[in-house]
Amino acid sequence: MAKKDKDWKAEAKALRGRVKKLRTRLREKAGMGGTEKKAKAPNPVSPLAPKGGFPALPVIAGVDFAAVEAGVRYANRKDVMLVRLAPGTAIAGAFTRSSTRAACVLDCQAKLKGKVDDTSGAAILVNSGNANAFTGAAGQTSVDQVTGAVADALGVPATRVFSSSTGVIGEPLPHDRIIAKIGELTAALDPGGIEMAARAIMTTDTFPKGAMAEVEGDGGTIRIAGIAKGSGMIAPDMATMLVYIFTDAKIAAPALQKLLSRNVDETFNAITVDSDTSTSDALILAATGQSKAAPITDLRSATARAFDAGLRAVMMDLAHQVIRDGEGATKFVEIRVTGAADAADARRVAMSIANSPLVKTAIAGQDPNWGRIVAAVGKSGAKADRDRLTIRFGDILVAEKGWRSPDYREEDGASYMKQEDLVIAVDLGIGKGARTVWTCDLTHRYIDINADYRS
Amino acid sequence: MAKKDKDWKAEAKALRGRVKKLRTRLREKAGMGGTEKKAKAPNPVSPLAPKGGFPALPVIAGVDFAAVEAGVRYANRKDVMLVRLAPGTAIAGAFTRSSTRAACVLDCQAKLKGKVDDTSGAAILVNSGNANAFTGAAGQTSVDQVTGAVADALGVPATRVFSSSTGVIGEPLPHDRIIAKIGELTAALDPGGIEMAARAIMTTDTFPKGAMAEVEGDGGTIRIAGIAKGSGMIAPDMATMLVYIFTDAKIAAPALQKLLSRNVDETFNAITVDSDTSTSDALILAATGQSKAAPITDLRSATARAFDAGLRAVMMDLAHQVIRDGEGATKFVEIRVTGAADAADARRVAMSIANSPLVKTAIAGQDPNWGRIVAAVGKSGAKADRDRLTIRFGDILVAEKGWRSPDYREEDGASYMKQEDLVIAVDLGIGKGARTVWTCDLTHRYIDINADYRS
Numbered sequence: 001m002a003k004k005d006k007d008w009k010a011e012a013k014a015l016r017g018r019v020k021k022l023r024t025r026l027r028e029k030a031g032m033g034g035t036e037k038k039a040k041a042p043n044p045v046s047p048l049a050p051k052g053g054f055p056a057l058p059v060i061a062g063v064d065f066a067a068v069e070a071g072v073r074y075a076n077r078k079d080v081m082l083v084r085l086a087p088g089t090a091i092a093g094a095f096t097r098s099s100t101r102a103a104c105v106l107d108c109q110a111k112l113k114g115k116v117d118d119t120s121g122a123a124i125l126v127n128s129g130n131a132n133a134f135t136g137a138a139g140q141t142s143v144d145q146v147t148g149a150v151a152d153a154l155g156v157p158a159t160r161v162f163s164s165s166t167g168v169i170g171e172p173l174p175h176d177r178i179i180a181k182i183g184e185l186t187a188a189l190d191p192g193g194i195e196m197a198a199r200a201i202m203t204t205d206t207f208p209k210g211a212m213a214e215v216e217g218d219g220g221t222i223r224i225a226g227i228a229k230g231s232g233m234i235a236p237d238m239a240t241m242l243v244y245i246f247t248d249a250k251i252a253a254p255a256l257q258k259l260l261s262r263n264v265d266e267t268f269n270a271i272t273v274d275s276d277t278s279t280s281d282a283l284i285l286a287a288t289g290q291s292k293a294a295p296i297t298d299l300r301s302a303t304a305r306a307f308d309a310g311l312r313a314v315m316m317d318l319a320h321q322v323i324r325d326g327e328g329a330t331k332f333v334e335i336r337v338t339g340a341a342d343a344a345d346a347r348r349v350a351m352s353i354a355n356s357p358l359v360k361t362a363i364a365g366q367d368p369n370w371g372r373i374v375a376a377v378g379k380s381g382a383k384a385d386r387d388r389l390t391i392r393f394g395d396i397l398v399a400e401k402g403w404r405s406p407d408y409r410e411e412d413g414a415s416y417m418k419q420e421d422l423v424i425a426v427d428l429g430i431g432k433g434a435r436t437v438w439t440c441d442l443t444h445r446y447i448d449i450n451a452d453y454r455s
Numbered sequence: 456m457a458k459k460d461k462d463w464k465a466e467a468k469a470l471r472g473r474v475k476k477l478r479t480r481l482r483e484k485a486g487m488g489g490t491e492k493k494a495k496a497p498n499p500v501s502p503l504a505p506k507g508g509f510p511a512l513p514v515i516a517g518v519d520f521a522a523v524e525a526g527v528r529y530a531n532r533k534d535v536m537l538v539r540l541a542p543g544t545a546i547a548g549a550f551t552r553s554s555t556r557a558a559c560v561l562d563c564q565a566k567l568k569g570k571v572d573d574t575s576g577a578a579i580l581v582n583s584g585n586a587n588a589f590t591g592a593a594g595q596t597s598v599d600q601v602t603g604a605v606a607d608a609l610g611v612p613a614t615r616v617f618s619s620s621t622g623v624i625g626e627p628l629p630h631d632r633i634i635a636k637i638g639e640l641t642a643a644l645d646p647g648g649i650e651m652a653a654r655a656i657m658t659t660d661t662f663p664k665g666a667m668a669e670v671e672g673d674g675g676t677i678r679i680a681g682i683a684k685g686s687g688m689i690a691p692d693m694a695t696m697l698v699y700i701f702t703d704a705k706i707a708a709p710a711l712q713k714l715l716s717r718n719v720d721e722t723f724n725a726i727t728v729d730s731d732t733s734t735s736d737a738l739i740l741a742a743t744g745q746s747k748a749a750p751i752t753d754l755r756s757a758t759a760r761a762f763d764a765g766l767r768a769v770m771m772d773l774a775h776q777v778i779r780d781g782e783g784a785t786k787f788v789e790i791r792v793t794g795a796a797d798a799a800d801a802r803r804v805a806m807s808i809a810n811s812p813l814v815k816t817a818i819a820g821q822d823p824n825w826g827r828i829v830a831a832v833g834k835s836g837a838k839a840d841r842d843r844l845t846i847r848f849g850d851i852l853v854a855e856k857g858w859r860s861p862d863y864r865e866e867d868g869a870s871y872m873k874q875e876d877l878v879i880a881v882d883l884g885i886g887k888g889a890r891t892v893w894t895c896d897l898t899h900r901y902i903d904i905n906a907d908y909r910s
Contacts, residue, residue, distance in 0.1 A: 134829050134841060170858065364906040373623050375586070378555030404589075442906075446812070
């Protein structure tokens, strides 16, 4: 027998309410973790991305950029970028210390070690989609082919052509697809193309990363502009860190290398998303010498110090952007360690906290769980004395003298942890060793991104 | 205007279908990750738990167990357990190397170091719910109070009463609640109470852990029975590892300690859930000497070797059970490293793989992502040569000679990864160093459990 009008109406109403409830619960769940399917959809931009979008970067005289769609792995996006560097450009580099480094990294290191003729032009070629890592002898062949083709096209020595590859590991690099596009790339070279280049090297990154500085030199301005990619501290198949910084400073390669090396430790070597080190990390710094400012010859000069500070600021900015785009990150966390026996101990403690899954999940849960910080200090292997330990969340004194501070209120800690940017400060009360590192939280989304089957 | 009968009926039908769909999706999601609320509900038993439930453990002559509800933190469950050990029991121990060790750990270590009168009785008292860690000088006071009260009640020297605490950090231990129950505990002492004791020390554990061995000695059987708790390798406030093993072997404390120490490295020190080391890890081994078998005096004797093997089997079994109850675990993973330059390098590589969030999330996703294993080898700091590396999943040869094996088919790897128990074997092809460690995968549930606000 058919139901009455009223009954159907009532049931439909009840069901509508039920649908609404279920959808709300589904939305809540999606916000918490997301599904495998969602992880495959284009990643939403990180909530920690710089608010203003990609910054306006100055043109660096002597540097041109181009990017093309070569279909290395991805379709319908630019995946190869070329940088042409004018004759006289000095080049410095810093690379992963992994013992299973990719062929292109080994190649860059060999080229930077050799005696280099700085007077010729140079180039950097980068592809995303394939890391050319763990590809046996074929890996070096691919690097030789690609850098040789760029050298021929630009009329520069192959020893001055540097390459990076980021993407899937263990697959031969389809270098023919890249070589086929070199004509198109050289035709498109443009001094204003740096943002396009920053986009072409992205993999799981959710925003392109750029930073700049301008320094008053002796007789003119020195400009620095850099780009980076990176999202997991590493997985060889998705998120290795690549950084390219350009400047018009007049400075010889050995001095440039010295400045780079001394700044890398406290910038790019002081960040961690997941403690996993890449097979492919590479940072290349190129100085074209085309600024009107006088050459930097004495590293103790005022100009050298200003340039050093500018370079450091650009490196720090890019390093922080990598953390702000950390896989699944919802919190940007500064870990400040002071009072350690020495600098090495301070770094050990800072990294032990920054890499602790228990600390990182507590941060994701907005839990002021200082007990886990105590445990991370304890496991670090650094010299520590429970009774001299002080822990602060921002300005809030949480624990001191081996116990929770008498003035600490859990509500204050809980309220602090709701912020997007956090500072966790630990003083060991032993010596003068200090170190600051940066990390992000460990969320469901990190697992969605990384537990997802490669597709 | 009212809708027609038919319209309402159609809408109700459509809505019913929608409700069904939404509920299915919700169920799927719950299976994948679970919600914060679900994490607060009693943890479902780990899918990796031993199938037969708690094993039948032999009674160890000279050992009695009792457990009571003291309300240290949890209500309506036994949370304090007492073990009485007969006069003449030899005791050995192994403890966390954390520099922020809990007061009870420091106390056990001090008592085991001192010159001990083995002829007297002894006791072990353990509470869950409060770790008595990072509690300043009050921590030692609590330990003194509790162990003193047990010593008085049982008529044994306080230097022979060992205690452990596991639970929240930084809160003073409410030792009065424990002391108030010591009469009840001593009255309930029972040689058959070991399972109850195993349950009383659980925190986030999803099943109680027990293991046994029987060894034929000279003139009689030697029995070994052990219990453990542990679920996260550590968080001081939830899942530190505690292990108690009992035997009726006649063996002096120094020899017992020697056997314990040489077995701990390849059992409990070879497991990791999340790389986080506890402030509270403790393993106590007690030998009552009440077996009819002849005393073990020469560690090279056949009986000593059999006892050593039995002890090792019990320790290994309990260690594996801790991994099988790893927070959020769905896979039990053996990492076998061979061919390293030395044993230390082999351990470095094995732990680097076992602790890599990228390897662990890939395993959770059933992804045969050997590229991440290459990266974990590379970052370990151990001597490695890309072109000598061999990787196997079970019997499947995945990669060799610096590249993916020509015979490897991704379908085979993917099918292997669906198993619950996995073996990942890495040969470095350099030397004779070998090491096996055990770990579990990193899942949404780990984050649910650990990102949840302490309640």
